[in-house]
Amino acid sequence: MYNLKEKELIFVFTGPDGSGRKTVSKLVGKSTLHMKGVISYTTRKQRPYEKEGEDYHYVSREEFQEAKARGEFLEDVEIHGNLYGIKEQDVKDTFEESGCIYLVLNPEGAEILKRLYGDKVIRFFVYADRDTVIARQEERGDASEVIDMHLAHYDEDMAYRDECEHVFENYKLDHIAFEVTNTIEHYFRLKLAEKAEAAEAAEKEKL
């Protein structure tokens, strides 16, 4: 397991499928705060609107299982017969570029990360009501079987909201972007304050 350094934090965006986790995480994490996201590996088929290396790394089941046998995944799950996982090396490399990283995971994955890293994992639960989530997936062209599959665990996913450190409804994109940015900046300020305190304590010890 990758050992997080003192200042490193992982922001996990979780919630029901189609609620807007990827959109919000990219808007805030990448475009506003210049953090880096870690891209998952999956065995599921690429959708027409997705890009390799941007949405996922698409691999065969065999490739995924070989990587798993080599112990390369920090966490991995199976959802509706497809495998998904985050590689430990990708987390390590991304931390070298940025002190904080973000991931988009289902609640099961968010829980695995939380158990691994405790306070260093901050979970942002992003949600919208069932009808809105359906409408968004229809609009982006998801097949009805895909939407049905996602909605089959909507209630179960929603039940995870009370476990998360922060909960955001996603209707107005500019509104949620503002709220999430402020929340992440709060963690950045805490980290800076801790660093300053540690430096001050070190100075005092020298005297």
Ligand SMILES: Nc1ncnc2c1ncn2[C@@H]1O[C@H](COP(=O)(O)OP(=O)(O)OP(=O)(O)O)[C@@H](O)[C@H]1O
């Ligand atoms: N606030 C919003 N208003 C309108 N459309 C939105 C909003 N947020 C996200 N969307 C749209 O909803 C769709 C689903 O968003 P997104 O892909 O970010 O969801 P997700 O939670 O990551 O789910 P999935 O894993 O299924 O992609 C996208 O087409 C996105 O553009």
Ligand SMILES: Nc1nc2c(ncn2[C@@H]2O[C@H](COP(=O)(O)O)[C@@H](O)[C@H]2O)c(=O)[nH]1
């Ligand atoms: N625990 C993990 N969950 C992941 C990972 N990559 C994606 N996901 C989540 O899976 C579902 C289904 O995704 P879809 O793109 O096939 O609709 C969704 O909740 C994703 O956020 C991962 O590496 N680990």
